[in-house]
Amino acid sequence: MRSGERNEALHFALRNRKLVAGTIIVAVLLVAGLAGPMLFDHAPNDYVGPSMAPPSGEFWFGTTTFGQDVFAQFVYGLRSTFLVGVLGGVLAAVVGMVVGFVAGYRGGWADELLTMLTNIVLVLPALVVLLIVNAYLGVRSIGVQALFIGLTSWPWAARAIRAQTFSLRSRDFVDLARLSGVRTPRIILREIAPNMSSYLFLTFILLFGSSILIAASLDFIGLGPTEGVSLGLMLNNAARWSALQLGLWWWFIPPGAGITAIVGALYVMNVGLDEVFNPKLREM
Amino acid sequence: MRRYFGRKLLIYGLTFFVAVTINWMIPRFMPGDPVQSMLSRANVAQPAAVEAMRAHYTAMFGFDLPLWQQYLNFWGSLLKGDLGISIWLFPTPVSDVIIRAVPYTLGLLIPSILLSWFAGNRFGAFAARRKWLDNTVLPVGYVLTATPYMWLAILLAWALGIVAGVFPVAGAYGFDLRPSLSWEFLGSLAQHWFLPFASLFLVAFGGWAIGMRNMIIYELEADYVDYLRALGAPARLVRRYAFRNAILPQVTGLALQLGVLVAGALVTEIVFSYPGLGHLILQAIQNQDFFLLQGTFLFIVIGVLIANFVIDIAYVLVDPRTRTGMGGAA
Numbered sequence: 155m156r157s158g159e160r161n162e163a164l165h166f167a168l169r170n171r172k173l174v175a176g177t178i179i180v181a182v183l184l185v186a187g188l189a190g191p192m193l194f195d196h197a198p199n200d201y202v203g204p205s206m207a208p209p210s211g212e213f214w215f216g217t218t219t220f221g222q223d224v225f226a227q228f229v230y231g232l233r234s235t236f237l238v239g240v241l242g243g244v245l246a247a248v249v250g251m252v253v254g255f256v257a258g259y260r261g262g263w264a265d266e267l268l269t270m271l272t273n274i275v276l277v278l279p280a281l282v283v284l285l286i287v288n289a290y291l292g293v294r295s296i297g298v299q300a301l302f303i304g305l306t307s308w309p310w311a312a313r314a315i316r317a318q319t320f321s322l323r324s325r326d327f328v329d330l331a332r333l334s335g336v337r338t339p340r341i342i343l344r345e346i347a348p349n350m351s352s353y354l355f356l357t358f359i360l361l362f363g364s365s366i367l368i369a370a371s372l373d374f375i376g377l378g379p380t381e382g383v384s385l386g387l388m389l390n391n392a393a394r395w396s397a398l399q400l401g402l403w404w405w406f407i408p409p410g411a412g413i414t415a416i417v418g419a420l421y422v423m424n425v426g427l428d429e430v431f432n433p434k435l436r437e438m
Numbered sequence: 439m440r441r442y443f444g445r446k447l448l449i450y451g452l453t454f455f456v457a458v459t460i461n462w463m464i465p466r467f468m469p470g471d472p473v474q475s476m477l478s479r480a481n482v483a484q485p486a487a488v489e490a491m492r493a494h495y496t497a498m499f500g501f502d503l504p505l506w507q508q509y510l511n512f513w514g515s516l517l518k519g520d521l522g523i524s525i526w527l528f529p530t531p532v533s534d535v536i537i538r539a540v541p542y543t544l545g546l547l548i549p550s551i552l553l554s555w556f557a558g559n560r561f562g563a564f565a566a567r568r569k570w571l572d573n574t575v576l577p578v579g580y581v582l583t584a585t586p587y588m589w590l591a592i593l594l595a596w597a598l599g600i601v602a603g604v605f606p607v608a609g610a611y612g613f614d615l616r617p618s619l620s621w622e623f624l625g626s627l628a629q630h631w632f633l634p635f636a637s638l639f640l641v642a643f644g645g646w647a648i649g650m651r652n653m654i655i656y657e658l659e660a661d662y663v664d665y666l667r668a669l670g671a672p673a674r675l676v677r678r679y680a681f682r683n684a685i686l687p688q689v690t691g692l693a694l695q696l697g698v699l700v701a702g703a704l705v706t707e708i709v710f711s712y713p714g715l716g717h718l719i720l721q722a723i724q725n726q727d728f729f730l731l732q733g734t735f736l737f738i739v740i741g742v743l744i745a746n747f748v749i750d751i752a753y754v755l756v757d758p759r760t761r762t763g764m765g766g767a768a
Contacts, residue, residue, distance in 0.1 A: 270449065277453045277746055279697035281704070282738045283460065289723055289731055290464050310694060363584070370586045371705050376723055389588060393709060398596050398607070406596070410589030418584030422577075 166430045173426025179419035183412065187236050190229025198222070198230040198383045209404050216404035219395050227383050228408045234384040235366055235416065238300045242365030245304025247311060247358045254315025255342045259323055269316070276309035281371055288377040296379050299372065303365045311357045318350045352431035356424055363420040370413050385409040442760055446750050450743045457739040461732050462512045466505075473501070498522070521736070522729035526721050532733035535718065540737070542610055543714035545631065547703050550638035551692075558646025559688055563681050565647065566654035575647060582644025587702035591637040591709035598633060605633045608711040634710045638702055642695075649691055653684035686757055693749045696742050 167173055196202050203217040210216070215224035257268035280303075287302050288294055322328060323346070331341050347354065372378060373386025374393070388409035392398075397405040473495045477488055500508045515521075521532040565575040582590075599607035611617070612626040657663065657680035666676050707716030715734055722731040754760045 270452070273449045274453045274456055276694070277449065277743065278457060279700050279738055279742050281697065281701035282735050285719060285723075286461070286464055286731060286735050289728070367584075367586055368701075371588065371701055374586075374588045374705055375708065375720060386586075389586075389592070393588075393592065398592065398600055401600070403596065406589075406592050410586060410592065414581060414585045414589065416584075418580050421580050421584055425580075 163430055167427075170426045170430055172422050173430060176419040176421075176423030176426060179415055180423065183232055183416055183419075184236060186229055187232030191226075191233060193229075194223070194226045196223070196226065198227045202226075206400065206402060215408050216402070218391070218405055219397070219400070219402070224388075224405055224408060227388055228385070228412060230383045231385040231388055231409060232412055232416075234296050234379070234382060235369070235386075235413065238296050238303070238369040238384070239362045239366040239416070241297065241300035242303035242307065242369065243358055243362035245301065246308040246361045246365065247354070249304065250308035250311030250357065250361070251315055251347075251354065253308070253312040255319055255346065257312070258316040258319025259338065259342055259346065261320075261323075265316075268312075272309045272312045272316075275306065276313070278306070280306040281368055284368065284372055285375065285377060288372060294377065294380050296382070296384070299369055299379060300365065303368050307361060307364055307368065311361060314357065315350070315354070318353055319346055322346050322349055352427070356427060356431075359420050359424045359427070363417040366413060366417055385412050439754065439761055442754070443750070446747065450747060454739065454743060457736065458513065458516065459509075461736060462509055465728060465732075466501075466508075516736075521733035524730045525727040526725040526730060532729050535730060536715070536733055536737050539714050539718050542712060543703060543707065543716070546634055546638060546707070546712070546714065547699065550635050550642060550703075551699055554639045554642035555646055555688070555692055558643045559650045559685065561643075562647035562650025563654050563677070563684065566651040567658060572651070575651065579644040579648040579651075582641055583648060585641055585644075586705075587637065587641055588705040588709050590641055591634065591706045594633050594637050595709060606630050607633070610713050630710075630712070634706045634712050637706055637709075638699070641702060642699060645695070646688065646691075649688060650684060653687055654680050657684045686753075689749060689753050689756060693746050696745055696749075700738060700742060 191198075199222055201221045202223050203213050203221045205217065205221045206219055207213055207217045207221075213223050213225060215228055217223060218227075253268050253272060257265045257272070283306055284302055288299070291298065319342075328341060328345050331345050336344075369378075369384070370386035370389070373384050374390045376390055378384055378387045378390065386409070389406060392402070392406040392409075397403075473492060477491055477495070496502055500511055503511070519533055521536070524530050524532050524535050527535055561575070562579075565571040595605075595607040599605045606612070606629060610627060610630050611623060612630075615623050615626055617623060654677075658676075660680075660683075663676055663680060666679065703714070704716035704719060706712070707714045708720050711717060715738065718730060718734050721727065722734065
């Protein structure tokens with residue numbers, strides 16, 4: 155991107171209310187997840203307070219049936235939620251990009267084969283595959299969870315990137331690079347990828363959001379990380395220890411609200427960025 | 439058109455093959471020993487009994503045979519409809535346990551998917567480019583589609599079930615009733631069905647409404663729209679043409695979203711202790727009932743494949759291009 159274009163993108167980015175609002179929400183929660191845990195000298199699952207205390211000055215989000223601090227669990231949970239989102243999202247984006255670029259650029263049998271693979275993984279219901287895999291894992295960690303999420307959620311990205319690559323493949327500048335003897339990986343990295351960088355970024359954001367949601371469902375079903383806290387595990391514990399029936403709303407509202415806020419803000423950011431990159435959509 | 443369906447069926451056949459293979463591989467190649475974990479769960483003290491059980495389970499999985507034979511046997515028993523014996527509900531066959539749960543899941547899924555798809559598309563198309571509606575629908579839609587299914591289910595159960603006391607929050611019918619065709623039973627069934635249905639519907643509705651709204655905005659930029667406008671066509675007509683074009687990606691989107699929707703139904707059932715497949719999965723995990731878990735997995739995969747095929751047929755019906763062999767997406 156030339157500097158003039160970059161300034162123009164920045165100009166529209168700062169004036170796009172969706173983008174700004176989404177970024178602020180994600181940034182605030184990210185800071186809470188990164189810095190929040192430093193406020194506590196106890197671990198999130200320690201029994202530090204009275205049982206079932208409603209929110210107060212001392213325990214901002216109240217305590218659980220066991221006297222655990224819900225706010226401490228929340229900020230630690232945010233940390234793991236962001237971690238699983240980033241790791242899962244990056245992995246899915248990388249796999250999706252490799253498959254999409256190779257299939258779209260190479261064409262021929264490579265394309266046939268990769269498209270077949272993409273379609274198969276696309277049709278398999280990801281969460282159900284993850285259930286089976288995780289059920290057999292004795293010890294589960296956030297890293298392994300993200301690894302499997304990444305390995306199952308790339309297909310739609312691959313499909314979209316393949317279509318974009320396909321349309322860029324026969325452009326003059328790509329032909330020129332090919333004629334001057336540039337090798338394929340370099341053409342993909344230097345000629346094709348930069349021309350769809352905004353698209354790749356949007357894809358990553360969506361993959362980020364969807365890994366968070368998938369991880370939350372897994373945690374809720376009881377296949378979350380065996381150690382530690384996450385927002386999904388908090389929901390799981392709240393449901394398991396009948397927070398609903400006991401009326402402990404402060405136990406199950408914050409984790410769900412946290413997930414919704416992160417994912418919703420990511421989606422809104424996505425729309426805002428789309429408008430910044432695509433002049434046709436800048437309206438109103 | 440034959441080519442189109444041929445390709446689709448090939449993909450689904452391969453997917454089924456992959457799913458069965460995953461199902462076979464995971465217990466065998468994952469770290470950890472399923473037989474050992476079943477034994478430790480059974481919590482038997484006498485060593486003689488442990489040995490007998492170990493031999494029993496090893497023979498049940500067929501671990502004592504060479505791998506290729508295990509694989510062929512696995513297919514063999516699968517094709518006979520034998521998915522093993524449930525451990526949670528010993529000695530009921532897994533297929534019976536699943537068949538009993540399937541109607542509940544379908545009863546939730548089919549209405550919520552279809553209604554949210556129709557309502558969401560209508561509403562999204564209506565809201566697009568209408569400033570006031572657009573500005574309210576959009577944020578609400580994004581919040582809904584970002585909501586984890588189980589959280590909305592928990593919120594509804596808490597607000598309408600426990601605080602307001604309007605709806606029951608557990609089970610598929612009153613605990614004092616037995617399944618029958620009486621009005622009382624059907625009423626109780628409907629009452630228990632409503633909240634899980636509503637939470638599935640709302641989350642999915644948000645997604646469809648946003649998708650449609652965005653598609654309509656893209657379509658309204660198209661050349662044919664300018665042409666129609668230049669001819670002086672009424673706005674209603676232009677919107678109708680835009681809708682017919684915008685609906686196609688939404689049909690494909692329905693196929694892409696099936697996995698997410700099924701996952702949503704599973705966690706929603708868990709919240710409401712609704713006795714469908716989600717409930718089975720939870721029990722299977724808590725009781726280390728691997729046969730039940732794997733059987734449910736296969737059942738869900740088959741269901742998703744069938745649904746995909748139905749959507750493929752629907753796509754041919756709504757997109758004339760696929761019929762004349764002129765391509766068109768899918």
